[in-house]
Amino acid sequence: MGKVYNIKPINLLQGEKMTDYLNSLTKPIGSLGAVEEIAIQLAQITGEDFPEVTPTGIIVFAADHGVASEGVSAYPQEVTVQMVHNFLDGGAAINVLGKQIGAKVEIVDIGVAADMERAELHMKKIRHGTANFLKENAMTRDEAWQAIEVGSDMATRVIENGAKCLIIGEMGIGNTTSSSAILSVLSGLDVADVIGAGTGITPDQLKWKEQVIRQSLQERNPDPNDPIDILSKVGGLEIGGMVGAILAAAERKIPVLVDGFISTVAALLAQRLYPEVKGYLFIGHQSMEAGHKHAIRQLEKKPILDLGLRLGEGTGAALAFPILKAATDIVKDMATFESAGIAEKI
Numbered sequence: 001m002g003k004v005y006n007i008k009p010i011n012l013l014q015g016e017k018m019t020d021y022l023n024s025l026t027k028p029i030g031s032l033g034a035v036e037e038i039a040i041q042l043a044q045i046t047g048e049d050f051p052e053v054t055p056t057g058i059i060v061f062a063a064d065h066g067v068a069s070e071g072v073s074a075y076p077q078e079v080t081v082q083m084v085h086n087f088l089d090g091g092a093a094i095n096v097l098g099k100q101i102g103a104k105v106e107i108v109d110i111g112v113a114a115d116m117e118r119a120e121l122h123m124k125k126i127r128h129g130t131a132n133f134l135k136e137n138a139m140t141r142d143e144a145w146q147a148i149e150v151g152s153d154m155a156t157r158v159i160e161n162g163a164k165c166l167i168i169g170e171m172g173i174g175n176t177t178s179s180s181a182i183l184s185v186l187s188g189l190d191v192a193d194v195i196g197a198g199t200g201i202t203p204d205q206l207k208w209k210e211q212v213i214r215q216s217l218q219e220r221n222p223d224p225n226d227p228i229d230i231l232s233k234v235g236g237l238e239i240g241g242m243v244g245a246i247l248a249a250a251e252r253k254i255p256v257l258v259d260g261f262i263s264t265v266a267a268l269l270a271q272r273l274y275p276e277v278k279g280y281l282f283i284g285h286q287s288m289e290a291g292h293k294h295a296i297r298q299l300e301k302k303p304i305l306d307l308g309l310r311l312g313e314g315t316g317a318a319l320a321f322p323i324l325k326a327a328t329d330i331v332k333d334m335a336t337f338e339s340a341g342i343a344e345k346i
């Protein structure tokens with residue numbers, strides 16, 4: 001069994017207080033649209049009159065997938081470790097976008113197949129990649145819980161170092177296959193509806209990917225009502241890490257800015273473990289990956305941006321972050337009708 005997380009429902013009363021305050025600011029009521037909705041949710045999450053989201057922390061969990069050996073990705077498995085070096089050298093998209101929003105990017109090896117030692121890398125390897133879930137369970141239940149704990153410990157550290165908002169990202173060749181398998185089980189949707197081209201596979205490879213997932217789900221038969229059974233049978237270690245990070249942030253009333261398909265599937269697993277988690281989540285963007293809209297719908301959420309991204313790493317979340325910051329600035333810096341001496345609605 002894993003650790004128990006004490007996740008409280010969000011504070012609806014604080015949200016009502018924020019609505020009243022937003023209505024007192026010098027603008028027609030509701031005219032800042034989704035930005036106002038975000039401000040209200042941030043108030044509900046933090047319980048604060050003036051919520052803050054800076055500094056924000058980014059955690060990228062990296063791990064390999066045994067199922068990659070089935071040829072379900074457009075790139076070879078070695079790209080995972082090569083990208084980890086790239087993250088540490090500052091050359092990946094998430095480094096650039098993280099820098100733009102003043103966020104530190106923490107990289108966690110939670111299950112990369114290759115061994116590496118780098119000063120800035122958090123070495124938390126649980127195993128050298130998952131097993132090929134077409135042939136056997138991806139990992140044990142115990143390893144699934146360990147992954148969740150690594151993620152929650154990591155998020156706790158980032159939050160204790162001052163982060164007021166958490167962005168989660170991932171790197172793992174083959175992880176759209178794992179995420180589609182998880183989503184199909186959690187949603188009951190057919191595999192064909194939740195698969196996509198990932199890193200850019202051909203239509204023929206996509207058919208094969210569908211077949212691999214279909215057969216894996218038949219063989220492994222994960223229990224739709226047991227998120228840990230699903231994670232251990234067809235999941236990934238970086239997905240478990242993201243689940244744990246989300247739970248730890250929610251426990252500490254820290255908003256989580258979720259990225260694309262893979263991280264939203266992790267958020268869905270977290271929500272199935274602890275339904276209250278939902279209130280703490282923002283979905284940064286709508287990914288091009290076909291299953292993402294279904295994952296978002298399962299969470300009854302709306303993505304902040306829709307820019308045609310299909311990358312992961314936390315990039316779409318980092319791009320959406322300035323909208324969250326804008327919501328907090330509006331609340332903090334706008335004049336009220338009273339302070340500015342402007343006539344209110346008749």
Ligand SMILES: Cc1cc2ncn([C@H]3O[C@H](COP(=O)(O)O)[C@@H](O)[C@H]3O)c2cc1C
Pocket residue numbers: 072073074075079083170171172173174175176177197198199200311312313
């Ligand atoms: C160079 C490179 C950088 C990436 N950064 C994120 N991903 C994304 O692509 C992978 C998932 O797609 P699939 O399931 O098709 O392998 C994950 O690593 C995801 O983070 C990348 C992929 C590549 C090739």
Ligand SMILES: O=C(O)c1cccnc1
Pocket residue numbers: 176198199259260261262263287288289292309310311312313
């Ligand atoms: O949306 C994502 O997170 C995504 C999509 C394609 C490939 N990698 C990640």
